[in-house]
Amino acid sequence: MLKKKFSGLILPFAALLAVLFAGAALAQDPFEIQVYEYKTVPKGMWNLETHINFVGKGTKVFEGPVAPSNHQFHLTFELTRGITDHFETAGYLVLAQRPGGGFDYVGWRIRPRFRLPQSWNLPVDISLSAEVGFPRKAYEENSVTLEIRPIIEKKFGRFQIDVNPVIGRALRGPGTDEGWDFEPGVRLGYKLNRRLNLSLEYYGSVGPLGDLLPTDEQVHQIFPGGDLKFGENVIVNFGIGFGATPAGNKLVYKSRIGYLFGKKK
Numbered sequence: 001m002l003k004k005k006f007s008g009l010i011l012p013f014a015a016l017l018a019v020l021f022a023g024a025a026l027a028q029d030p031f032e033i034q035v036y037e038y039k040t041v042p043k044g045m046w047n048l049e050t051h052i053n054f055v056g057k058g059t060k061v062f063e064g065p066v067a068p069s070n071h072q073f074h075l076t077f078e079l080t081r082g083i084t085d086h087f088e089t090a091g092y093l094v095l096a097q098r099p100g101g102g103f104d105y106v107g108w109r110i111r112p113r114f115r116l117p118q119s120w121n122l123p124v125d126i127s128l129s130a131e132v133g134f135p136r137k138a139y140e141e142n143s144v145t146l147e148i149r150p151i152i153e154k155k156f157g158r159f160q161i162d163v164n165p166v167i168g169r170a171l172r173g174p175g176t177d178e179g180w181d182f183e184p185g186v187r188l189g190y191k192l193n194r195r196l197n198l199s200l201e202y203y204g205s206v207g208p209l210g211d212l213l214p215t216d217e218q219v220h221q222i223f224p225g226g227d228l229k230f231g232e233n234v235i236v237n238f239g240i241g242f243g244a245t246p247a248g249n250k251l252v253y254k255s256r257i258g259y260l261f262g263k264k265k
C-alpha cells in the first residue's frame with residue numbers, strides 16, 4: 001500500500017527536481033497577489049485565472065532599470081492543467097500598463113505543483129510549488145528567477161488558515177549572489193455562507209535569509225478582501241492592500257477571476 005502511495009508522486013517529484021536543478025521572485029510580487037491554498041486542479045481539468053491589479057500608491061522613481069510602480073495596471077493570465085490527482089502544471093503570461101503608455105509584455109512563468117494526499121491523515125494539508133520566471137528588466141532586474149512555495153493549510157470549522165513561507169532567488173542577473181529572499185504570505189479565511197468567503201491576507205518581503213533587511217526597508221502589506229463564488233466553477237477574488245512600511249507599494253487594488261473547465265478524469 002505504501003509503495004502504491006509513493007508511485008503516484010514519482011512524476012511530480014521528478015518534475016520539481018528537474019526545475020530546481022536546471023539552474024526567482026526577489027521583492028513582493030505585484031502581478032500575482034495570492035496566498036496559495038492546498039488543493040490542486042483536478043486531473044484532466046483546466047483552470048484559467050485572470051489577475052487584475054492596480055497600484056494606487058507605489059514607487060515613483062526608477063530603481064536601477066526597474067520602472068516606478070505608481071499607477072501601474074497589471075494583467076496576468078494563469079492557465080493550469082491537472083496532470084494527476086496530486087500534480088498540476090501552470091503557465092503565465094504577464095502584462096502591464098505604465099502611465100502614459102500602452103500595454104507592455106512583462107514576461108512569462110512556468111509552475112509545477114504537487115500536494116500530499118489527504119488520505120495520509122497528516123495534521124495539516126501540504127503542497128509545494130516551484131515557479132521559474134523570465135521577466136523583462138523594466139519590471140525585474142534579474143532575467144531568470146526561481147520561487148519555492150510551500151503551502152500549509154488547516155481548517156477550523158468555518159475558518160481556514162493558509163501559510164506560504166516563500167523563498168525566492170535570482171538564477172540569472174545581478175542578484176544571483178544575494179542568495180534566497182524570504183517572502184512570507186498568510187491568509188485567514190472565514191466561510192460566511194456558500195457564496196462568500198471573507199479573508200484577511202498578509203504579504204511580506206523581508207530580505208535574504210540570515211541577513212534580513214532593516215525594518216523600514218522590509219515590505220509588509222495587509223489585504224482585507226474575500227472570494228465570491230458563482231456556481232461551482234467561477235470564483236472572483238477581491239482585496240485592497242495597505243503597506244505598513246516606507247518600502248514597496250502603499251495602496252494596491254487586487255482581483256482575480258478563476259474559471260474551472262474541462263472534464264474530470
